[in-house]
Amino acid sequence: MADRKGSALRIPMRDLSLKRSLLLLIASTFAATTLIADNPSARYETRMAYDPTTRHMILFGGVTGSDRGTKVPYYLGDTWEWIGFRWVQRYPKHTPAARSGQTMVYDSNRNQIAMFGGHNSKGDLNDTWVYQNSDWTQIETPDTPPTRQLPGGAFDPIRDRMIIYGGTQTSADGKTFTPIRDTWEFDGTTWTHRGGEGPDVLKPILVYDAARNQVVMLAINSKVETQMYAYDPAASTWNQVKPSTLPGCANEGMAVFQESNNTVLYTGGVCTGSSTSDETLEWDGTNWNKITLVSEAGRVFGAAMAYDASSSSVLMFGGTPVGGVPRADTYTYSGGAWLAIADVTRPGPRSLFSFTSDPVNGTIWMFGGTTDTETLGDFWRYDNGTWQAVTATGGPAGCLTPTSAFDTDRQKLVVVCASSNTFEWDGTAWKTFADLKTLPPFRRFSSMAYDASLKKTVLFGGLDSNNNYLDETWLWDGATWQRQSQSPPTQRSSAAMWFDPSLKKTVIYGGIGRITTTDRVTRFSDMWTLGSNGWTVLKPASTPSARYGAQATVDPRTNHVLLFGGLRLDTIPSTTPGQPDTQVQVYANDMWDWDGTTWSQITLDQTPPARENGGLAFDPSRNEIVMFGGYAGFYFSDLWTYTPTTWKLQILDAIGGRRRVTR
Numbered sequence: 001m002a003d004r005k006g007s008a009l010r011i012p013m014r015d016l017s018l019k020r021s022l023l024l025l026i027a028s029t030f031a032a033t034t035l036i037a038d039n040p041s042a043r044y045e046t047r048m049a050y051d052p053t054t055r056h057m058i059l060f061g062g063v064t065g066s067d068r069g070t071k072v073p074y075y076l077g078d079t080w081e082w083i084g085f086r087w088v089q090r091y092p093k094h095t096p097a098a099r100s101g102q103t104m105v106y107d108s109n110r111n112q113i114a115m116f117g118g119h120n121s122k123g124d125l126n127d128t129w130v131y132q133n134s135d136w137t138q139i140e141t142p143d144t145p146p147t148r149q150l151p152g153g154a155f156d157p158i159r160d161r162m163i164i165y166g167g168t169q170t171s172a173d174g175k176t177f178t179p180i181r182d183t184w185e186f187d188g189t190t191w192t193h194r195g196g197e198g199p200d201v202l203k204p205i206l207v208y209d210a211a212r213n214q215v216v217m218l219a220i221n222s223k224v225e226t227q228m229y230a231y232d233p234a235a236s237t238w239n240q241v242k243p244s245t246l247p248g249c250a251n252e253g254m255a256v257f258q259e260s261n262n263t264v265l266y267t268g269g270v271c272t273g274s275s276t277s278d279e280t281l282e283w284d285g286t287n288w289n290k291i292t293l294v295s296e297a298g299r300v301f302g303a304a305m306a307y308d309a310s311s312s313s314v315l316m317f318g319g320t321p322v323g324g325v326p327r328a329d330t331y332t333y334s335g336g337a338w339l340a341i342a343d344v345t346r347p348g349p350r351s352l353f354s355f356t357s358d359p360v361n362g363t364i365w366m367f368g369g370t371t372d373t374e375t376l377g378d379f380w381r382y383d384n385g386t387w388q389a390v391t392a393t394g395g396p397a398g399c400l401t402p403t404s405a406f407d408t409d410r411q412k413l414v415v416v417c418a419s420s421n422t423f424e425w426d427g428t429a430w431k432t433f434a435d436l437k438t439l440p441p442f443r444r445f446s447s448m449a450y451d452a453s454l455k456k457t458v459l460f461g462g463l464d465s466n467n468n469y470l471d472e473t474w475l476w477d478g479a480t481w482q483r484q485s486q487s488p489p490t491q492r493s494s495a496a497m498w499f500d501p502s503l504k505k506t507v508i509y510g511g512i513g514r515i516t517t518t519d520r521v522t523r524f525s526d527m528w529t530l531g532s533n534g535w536t537v538l539k540p541a542s543t544p545s546a547r548y549g550a551q552a553t554v555d556p557r558t559n560h561v562l563l564f565g566g567l568r569l570d571t572i573p574s575t576t577p578g579q580p581d582t583q584v585q586v587y588a589n590d591m592w593d594w595d596g597t598t599w600s601q602i603t604l605d606q607t608p609p610a611r612e613n614g615g616l617a618f619d620p621s622r623n624e625i626v627m628f629g630g631y632a633g634f635y636f637s638d639l640w641t642y643t644p645t646t647w648k649l650q651i652l653d654a655i656g657g658r659r660r661v662t663r
Contacts, residue, residue: 039087039348040080041634042328042372044302044320045100045150045252048082049113051131052106055310057082058113058131059317062304063100065325065372067633069567069612070585074633075100075120079136082308082315086343087330089651092135099125101167103153103206109160110188116164119149124170128186143191145184150252152204154215159233162186163215166204183236194236199229207255211262212285216241218250224271226250243287248279254305254319258282260312265333270301270322278338297331297338308332325372328635346387347380347628349635352445354404355615355628357553360411361427362621366628367395367415368402371635375400382628383621385650394430396423403448405457410478414457418444422476438481440474447497451506451530458506458530461513463493469513469521473530486534490515492524494548494613496566501559502596505529507538510566512548523548523569543599544592545570549612555625556618561594562602562625562642567612587611587632607647608640 040046046062059080063073077098079090102118102125112132118125124147128139145151151167164184168177179202183195201219208215215231217238226246229238247253253269264283278296281288303319313334320326328349330341353369353376363383369376377397379390396402399417406413413425420439424431443462450457457476464470471491473484492513500507509527514520523546527538544550550566565588572582589610591602614630625642629635639650 039343039637040078040089040317040328041076041349041636042326043076043100043318043634044300044326046076046302046304046318047102047104047115048304048306048315048317049104049106050306050308050315051111051113052108052309053111054081055084057306057308057315058104059087059304060096060104060115060131061099061102061118062318062326064634065320070587070633072121072633076634079131082317082330084310085341086345090134092131094136094138096127096129096136096138097122097125101149103151103164105153105155105162107155107162107188108157114155114162114186114188116145116153116162116186117148117151117167119170123147123172124149128191139189141186141189141191143193145182145191145193146180148180150203151180152206152217152219154206154208156208156215156233157210158213160187161233162188163206163231165198165206165217165231165238166201166219168202183231183238194233195238198238199227199240201227201229203251205250205253205255207257207264209264209283209285210257210259216264216283218247218253218255218266220251220271224249224251243283245281245288245290247281247288249299252301254303254316256305256307256314258307258314259309260334265307265314267297267305267316267333268300268303268319270299280333280336280338291336294335294337295339297329297333297340300327302326327373328371344389347378347637349637350376350629351611351613351631351635352401353615353629354402354415355617356404356406356413357617357620358406358413358427359408359556359620360406364615364617364619364626365404365406365413365425366615367404368399369629370401382626383619385622392425392428392430394432395425396421396430401444401446403446403459405448405450407450407457407478408452409455412478414448414450414476416440416446416448416459416476418442418446418462420481422481424478436481438483440472440481440483441470443470443472443493445493446470447493447495447508447511449497449499449506451499453499453504454506454530454532458497460489460497460508461492461495461511468517469493471513473535484530484534487536489528489535489537490524490526491517492548495524496550496552496563498552498554498561500529500561500594500596501554501556503529505531507561509543509552509563510547510550522546540598544590544601547588550588551611551614551616551627551630553616553618553625557623559596562616563592563594564608564616564627565589565591565611565614565630604645604647608638608649609636611636 043062048059075098081088099118099120104115112130115129126147148167151164153164181198204219217229228241247266249269249271251271255266267280280291300319305316313332316331350369354367363381366380401418404415415423422433446462459474469491471488492511495508495511497508525543525546547566547568552563568588570586587610593600611630611632615628619626627640
């Protein structure tokens with residue numbers, strides 16, 4: 001993995017095995033008016049600061065790993081608050097541009113959080129923002145530091161200054177990075193240039209050491225060796241500090257001052273030869289002392305970390321494990337123990353899960369799903385505006401890309417894993433079918449629906465273990481699987497599928513696959529219906545554009561189908577004569593209505609963010625369409641409801657109720 005920010009270093013990566021501890025926090029003691037949205041998605045080079053006026057952590061931005069679909073990373077511009085036991089997404093009236101690698105500190109003299117610089121898809125930034133009273137305000141200054149990413153930053157409350165040092169500037173083509181070695185101070189109104197050529201270091205980490213009234217810096221030199229400096233504000237210089245020990249790896253590590261014991265805590269980072277094992281040290285003003293950990297979080301780089309004075313502990317979120325992908329984990333540190341915090345009151349970010357309406361029990365059932373690091377096996381019900389975890393033995397385990405359908409005749413939820421292991425849920429208990437003589441072959445990303453005319457569950461398509469697209473159709477009657485082999489559609493996976501109440505047939509639309517086994521992979525925009533004699537091509541006047549992973553469901557109020565998003569392949573016309581058009585993959589948020597005969601695009605002022613492989617289902621308890629989760633370069637766990645002509649973001653309160661918020 002190339003170190004893409006700040007130097008031309010090449011850093012070897014290794015696999016990481018996280019040691020996870022679970023800290024269960026009881027939410028019932030908190031105010032019921034606390035607003036809860038989804039969880040932050042996985043990211044790194046995000047930033048966080050503690051606000052003692054609210055006793056909350058504020059987190060902003062970050063960047064994802066490179067998306068496998070679109071081949072680009074995604075810069076994030078979301079604002080989050082950690083309220084002591086879970087994350088809350090905020091939707092301020094004003095918000096900075098998405099970014100990563102900025103500096104963010106708490107200005108204790110003005111009771112505000114100050115943020116400067118960073119980087120996004122348009123390049124490096126040098127804007128200054130403050131966060132106060134739940135809103136962001138840009139500060140227009142008469143002078144400002146040059147654009148940069150990954151500067152070090154700290155706030156000196158005695159001198160009433162935010163101090164930044166260094167960082168890197170990115171070339172226009174994004175291929176080279178030039179280190180900056182200047183020092184600037186911000187007094188809340190004006191930036192002042194305090195020095196030009198400082199230490200020749202990269203990736204500076206600045207911390208205000210309150211016990212010694214000193215800003216200290218950890219950084220790496222061109223040999224990836226850790227160096228330490230202390231700031232002399234009178235002379236505007238950085239003086240090297242040479243303790244007997246230093247953190248072994250300061251490349252994008254994290255450091256904060258701990259009021260609980262008057263030390264600077266350091267952890268994480270990645271460099272040549274660094275292990276995946278965590279390294280946590282404390283600076284006492286004389287030396288760095290390595291802590292013997294009771295439990296660890298695993299080594300990560302680019303995480304957000306800050307000291308939480310209300311709990312006398314350190315909070316860390318996100319980052320990238322050595323040799324891994326960005327994570328969405330939250331850890332606290334105190335007394336030599338890193339503890340993972342899990343919010344067990346609602347499902348976390350995910351895609352490729354089953355999400356099925358149950359009109360008999362008046363609920364939506366959700367099972368499993370996938371993130372970059374986990375195959376999930378949790379089971380939830382959603383009704384009356386609340387999530388409730390379902391604990392029952394004998395259900396699916398290690399279930400990759402589950403598909404499901406609700407058998408309205410037998411009143412059972414049918415869940416099928418990629419392995420074709422088959423389970424049924426009757427609202428109370430799981431039934432496992434372990435001795436079936438015939439099973440469909442292994443398949444991922446298949447499609448499933450219950451056919452009320454055939455009175456059987458239909459399973460179609462998918463991708464086998466050799467990455468071959470399938471065109472097989474299998475029917476489940478509650479006891480046996482039987483293959484239906486007449487006139488199959490073109491082999492594909494990730495198609496939208498539903499039982500159409502107008503046509504009285506199962507319908508598939510779109511997907512990705514091959515016309516023949518020797519053809520190139522292509523996206524489809526065709527439609528097929530299944531009858532007692534097999535599949536038949538359905539040819540409406542037009543269809544939505546080719547895509548796969550779209551969310552689709554039947555609205556029983558109208559007997560229409562609502563289709564949302566997916567991953568499209570869009571064509572950008574060439575502006576140069578003789579040059580071919582460009583095709584790009586795009587996560588979509590367009591909406592379509594199918595009435596059994598015609599597709600019509602739905603145009604609204606507000607729609608949820610683009611995504612694929614989320615859940616879309618009708619909630620019979622509230623008589624509305626619900627969409628949850630999905631993926632668009634990062635994983636969602638947001639919840640939206642749709643009533644005719646209006647999408648609304650649902651924000652849950654601390655005891656499980658909800659209120660509606662329109663973004």
